[in-house]
Amino acid sequence: MTEPDPRAEARDLLTSLGSAVSSEWSAPGRVNLIGEHTDYNDGFVFPFATPHRTHVAVATRDDGRLRVISTFDAVPVEVAIADLDALFPTVDGDHAVPEWSAYPLGVAWALIQATEADPAKLTGADLAFASDVPVGAGLSSSAAIEGATASALNELWGLGLDRVALAQVGRRAENEAVGAPTGIMDQMASMLGEPDAATFLDCRSLQTEEVDLGFAAAGLSLLVMDTNVKHAHSTGGYGERRASCEKGARVMGVPMLRDLAVADLDRAAELLDDVTFRRVRHIVTENQRVLDTVQTLRTSGPRAIGALLDASHVSMRDDFEISVPELDLAVETAVGAGAIGARMTGGGFGGAAIALVETASVEAVARAVEKAFTAAGFAAPTIFPVTPSAGARRDG
Structure with missing residues (x-):
């Protein structure tokens, strides 16, 4: 069976509107190797862009309007560019x-807000989207949409923003237009991704460094185990975790949890209630694990990072409490089947886990996880390897 081609699907969808394609763009999803929920605490993260991408086909129009359509909602949505300011930001996610x-x-x-462009002078456009980034899997399908859109409109409107500025635009859109209180990791990974490398990002300074992972050379593969348990960051637990982090920083007398070190945790245990302390402990130790992972890759190679991946999952499961039984089972089974290390990835409450495995053992580990899910009565997971890939780009 031939896999769908999202680039062709986007082009065909645009053509079905009676519009002629003027440009084509795409941006990837991302896998976070380590560093979960640290981004909105001004901390460190270590994601990479996936081969899965969201494609957008663009047609210009001369009436000052934007029309968007996608393969997962065939009903077009059309607004005047001049009316965007009345739509956003949202009120309580409404x-x-x-x-x-x-x-x-x-x-x-957000592009207009960032550049103070005059809406009356901006070219209208039809934008048709298609994607093979799994939705709700913790692989940032949202940042892929944002990156593709921002890149396309940045050129169409002649705004001249660089990739970091476009990532900031994407985050503002997600925070204020969608109402999801996420950090900037996803957008930076989607915009800046490089083949065979991960992006070591300081979320306070936005300084980045591409770090070679060396997986292929070491005979290793990264396996994504999508539990197919869907989540939504604009509601529920994600916002609660962020509020706990803000409370912890406030009580500890620091601007952000980034400003605490592991050595501060004894004092934090005295000052904070149990739940807030455990939330803080996850962030502080996870920041350190990101730094340790980058250093370990440089000095000892990818086979030495397994314990850090494992510890990250335990912290998210027990301290941040964002795992679910399906994620725990995927991680435990993968490690039991020989994975070097495994952890859930993404915001939690569902989505995917990752496992670093011998390339020769990919099928065996995948079968073990599938068998465990069947035995537990869970829906079948979707399991596939990913390789670090390029960030947002123009395709045509």
Whole structure:
């Protein structure tokens, strides 16, 4: 069976609107190797861009309007560029447009806000989206939409923003137009990704460094185990965790949890209630694990990072409490089947786990996880290897 081609799907969808394609763009999802929920605490993260991408086909129009459509919602959403300011930001996540369309339209709004462009002078456009980034899997399908949209409109409107500025636009769209209180990791990974490398990002300074992973040379593969348990960051537990982090920083007398070290945890245990302390402990120790992972890759290679991946999952499971039984089972089974290390990835409450495995053992580990899910009565997971890939780009 032939796999769908999202680039062709986006082009065909645009053509079905009666529009002629003027440009094509894409941006990838991301896998976070380590560093979860540290981004909105001004901490460190270590993601890479995936081969899975969201494609957008663009057609210009001369009436000052934007029309967006996607393969997962065939009903077009159309607004005047001049009316974007009345749509965003949202009030308590209450969208005046279908939620999926708040991502690309929110990016358009955030671009105007960032550049103070005159909406009356901006070219209208039709944008048709198709994607093979799994939705709700913790692989940042949202950042892929944002990155593709921001890159396309940045050129169409002649705004001249660089990749970091476009990532900031994407984050503002997600925070204020969609209403999801996420950090900037996903957008930076989607914009800046490089083949065979991960992006070591300081979320306070936005300084980045591409670090070679060396997986292929070491005979290793990174396996994504999508539990197919869906999550949504604009609701529920994600916001609660962020509020706990803000409370912890406030009580500890620091601007952000980034400003605490492991040595501060004894004092934190005295000052904080149990739940807030455990939330803080995850962030502080996870920041240190990111630094340790980067250093270990440089000095000892990828086979030496397994214990750090394992410890990250335990911290997310027990201290941050964002795992679910399916994620725990995937991680435990993968390690039991010989994985070097494994952890859930993404915001939690569902989504995917990752496992660093011998390339020769990929099929055996995948079969073990599938068998364990069947035995537990869980829905079948979707399991596939990923390789670090390029960031947002123009494709045509």
